[in-house]
Amino acid sequence: xxxxxxxxxxxxxxxxxxxxxxxxxxxxxxxxxxxxxxxxxxxxxxxxxxxxxxxxxxxxxxxxxxxxxxxxxxxxxxxxxxxxxxxxxxxxxxxxxxxxxxxxxxxxxxxxxxxxxxxxxxxxxxxxxxxxxxxxxxxxxxxxxxxxxxxxxxxxxxxxxxxxxxxxxxxxxxxxxxxxxxxxxxxxxxxxxxxxxxxxxxxxxxxxxxxxxxxxxxxxxxxxxxxxxxxxxxxxxxxxxxxxxxxxxxxxxxxxxxxxxxxxxxxxxxxxxxxxxxxxxxxxxxxxxxxxxxxxxxxxxxxxxxxxxxxxxxxxxxxxxxxxxxxxxxxxxxxxxxxxxxxxxxxxxxxxxxxxxxxxxxxxxxxxxxxxxxxxxxxxxxxxxxxxxxxxxxxxxxxxxxxxxxxxxxxxxxxxxxxxxxxxxxxxxxxxxxxxxxxxxxxxxxxxxxxxxxxxxxxxxxxxxxxxxxxxxxxxxxxxxxxxxxxxxxxxxxxxxxxxxxxxxxxxxxxxxxxxxxxx
Ligand SMILES: *[C@@H]1O[C@H](CO)[C@@H](O)[C@H](O)[C@H]1NC(C)=O
Ligand SMILES: *[C@@H]1O[C@H](CO)[C@@H](O)[C@H](O)[C@H]1NC(C)=O
Numbered sequence: 001x002x003x004x005x006x007x008x009x010x011x012x013x014x015x016x017x018x019x020x021x022x023x024x025x026x027x028x029x030x031x032x033x034x035x036x037x038x039x040x041x042x043x044x045x046x047x048x049x050x051x052x053x054x055x056x057x058x059x060x061x062x063x064x065x066x067x068x069x070x071x072x073x074x075x076x077x078x079x080x081x082x083x084x085x086x087x088x089x090x091x092x093x094x095x096x097x098x099x100x101x102x103x104x105x106x107x108x109x110x111x112x113x114x115x116x117x118x119x120x121x122x123x124x125x126x127x128x129x130x131x132x133x134x135x136x137x138x139x140x141x142x143x144x145x146x147x148x149x150x151x152x153x154x155x156x157x158x159x160x161x162x163x164x165x166x167x168x169x170x171x172x173x174x175x176x177x178x179x180x181x182x183x184x185x186x187x188x189x190x191x192x193x194x195x196x197x198x199x200x201x202x203x204x205x206x207x208x209x210x211x212x213x214x215x216x217x218x219x220x221x222x223x224x225x226x227x228x229x230x231x232x233x234x235x236x237x238x239x240x241x242x243x244x245x246x247x248x249x250x251x252x253x254x255x256x257x258x259x260x261x262x263x264x265x266x267x268x269x270x271x272x273x274x275x276x277x278x279x280x281x282x283x284x285x286x287x288x289x290x291x292x293x294x295x296x297x298x299x300x301x302x303x304x305x306x307x308x309x310x311x312x313x314x315x316x317x318x319x320x321x322x323x324x325x326x327x328x329x330x331x332x333x334x335x336x337x338x339x340x341x342x343x344x345x346x347x348x349x350x351x352x353x354x355x356x357x358x359x360x361x362x363x364x365x366x367x368x369x370x371x372x373x374x375x376x377x378x379x380x381x382x383x384x385x386x387x388x389x390x391x392x393x394x395x396x397x398x399x400x401x402x403x404x405x406x407x408x409x410x411x412x413x414x415x416x417x418x419x420x421x422x423x424x425x426x427x428x429x430x431x432x433x434x435x436x437x438x439x440x441x442x443x444x445x446x447x448x449x450x451x452x453x454x455x456x457x458x459x460x461x462x463x464x465x466x467x468x469x470x471x472x473x474x475x476x477x478x479x480x481x482x483x484x485x486x487x488x489x490x491x492x493x494x495x496x497x498x499x500x501x502x503x504x505x506x507x508x509x510x511x512x513x514x515x516x517x518x519x520x
Pocket of ligand 1 (some may be wrong): 114
C-alpha cells in the first residue's frame with residue numbers, strides 16, 4: 001500500500017502527538033532530604049539524579065553537598081543540622097521506656113523540622129520560587145507537608161523504612177496488625193499470641209503519641225513559619241499523591257497496599273560493576289582464602305568500639321583462615337593481624353559483588369540488608385537500633401542470616417557463628433534464592449519510581465488515586481462506629497432474650513410452686 005503525502009504527514013503528526021502524551025514536560029522538582037544521618041539521602045540520590053538526567057530541574061534541600069556539579073541538580077544546604085548530631089546519637093542509645101523513646105525521637109525530629117524551615121536558603125525558596133512537584137521523606141517532620149499546599153504542587157512521599165501505622169493513616173491503607181509488625185518492635189510477620197498483643201499495644205501507642213505529642217508541636221511550626229496556611233494539618237498530611245516504599249516482598253513479606261503505595265525496595269542500587277580499588281585487589285590476590293566483609297554502617301563507628309571489644313575482634317579475626325575487609329575509621333588498628341585489611345571506606349556494592357566475599361558482618365540497616373540480598377550474600381547481624389533488629393530477625397527467618405547481641409558479643413559465639421556461616425552452604429544457598437526472587441521483577445525498582453513520579457506529573461497530582469479512607473477518621477475507617485452499633489444491638493438483643501427467658505422461667509416455676517402448695 002502506498003500512502004499519499006498528506007496521509008504520511010498526518011501519520012507522523014499522530015506519532016509525534018502520541019509521543020508527547022507519553023512524555024512529560026520538564027518539571028521543577030523540590031526534594032527535601034536534610035537529614036544529618038546519611039542513609040536517607042544515600043537512598044534517594046540515584047532516584048533524584050535519574051530525574052535530573054531525564055531533564056527535570058531538581059532542587060534538593062540537604063546536608064551533604066555534591067562534590068561535582070551535576071546538570072539540572074541544585075543543592076540547597078542546611079549544614080547546621082549536623083550540629084549536636086553525634087551527641088544526639090549518644091543520647092539515643094540511652095535505654096528508655098517505649099513512650100519516652102517515642103518522645104525523644106519526636107523531639108529530635110521537631111528540632112530538625114524547625115532548623116530546616118528557618119534556614120535562610122530554605123526561606124528564600126519558600127518566598128521566591130515555584131515548583132511543580134515536592135518529594136519528601138515521611139519521617140515525623142509533618143510541618144514540611146505544608147510545602148505541597150504552599151507551592152500548590154503535588155507531593156510524593158518516600159519512606160526509607162517501609163511502612164508503619166502512621167503512613168497507613170496518611171495513605172488510607174490498612175495493614176492487619178496481626179502480621180504487620182511495628183518497625184521498631186523487633187518482630188517479624190510471624191508472631192506468637194503475646195507478640196501480636198505487644199504489636200497491637202505498641203502500634204496504638206505510636207498512633208496516640210503522634211496525635212497527642214508530635215502533631216500539636218508540628219502544628220505550631222506551621223503557624224509560626226507558614227502562617228498563611230490555614231488548612232488542618234491532617235488535610236496537608238493526607239495529600240500525598242504517591243508513597244514510594246523502600247521495601248519489597250522478597251525483603252519483607254506480602255501484604256495489602258492501596259494503589260498509591262508502591263514498593264521500590266532497593267531502588268538505590270544502580271549497580272554497574274567496577275573493579276575494586278588497587279590496594280584491596282592486591283590484598284585479596286595475595287592468597288586465595290575466602291573473604292569476610294565487616295561494616296557497621298555510618299552511624300556506629302568501629303573506631304569508637306570499647307578497647308576490649310576491639311581486642312576481641314582482632315584476636316578472633318587473626319585466628320580465622322579467611323581474609324577480612326573491615327570498615328574501620330582510624331588509620332591504624334593496634335595489633336592488626338596480617339589477614340585483616342582496614343579502610344575508612346569501601347565501595348560496598350563492589351565488595352559484596354566479589355565472588356570470594358562469602359559473608360557480610362553488618363549492623364543490618366536497611367541499605368546494607370537490601371544490598372546483601374541484591375548480591376546474594378549471607379549476613380551475620382549485630383543490630384544496634386531502630387529497624388535493624390527486625391531486618392536481622394527477618395534474615396534469620398529466611399535462613400540467610402544469624403544474629404548476635406552487639407552489646408555483649410561473646411567471643412566464642414562470635415567465632416563459632418562465623419565458622420558455621422562460612423562452612424555451611426545453606427546460608428549462601430538461601431541468600432541466592434531470595435536474591436533471585438528479588439531480581440525477578442517486571443521493571444527495575446528505580447524505573448518504577450521514575451514511572452510513578454512522572455505519572456503524578458502527567459496527571460496533575462493524580463487525585464483519582466486518593467482513596468476515601470484518607471478523609472475518614474480512625475473510628476469511621478475501621479468501621480468501629482457501624483460494627484460497634486451492631487455489636488451493641490446484638491448484646492442488647494441477647495440481654496433482652498435472657499431476661500425474657502428468665503422471666504418466663506420464673507413465672508412457670510412460680511406456678512409450679514403454687515400448684516405444689518395447693519397439692520400439699
Ligand atoms: C536544636 O537543639 C539544639 C540542642 O541540641 C539547640 O542548640 C538548637 O537551638 C535547637 N534548634 C532549634 C531550631 O530548636
Ligand atoms: C493538595 O495537593 C494539591 C496538588 O495536588 C494542592 O494544589 C493542594 O493545595 C493541596 N491541598 C492541601 C490541603 O495540602
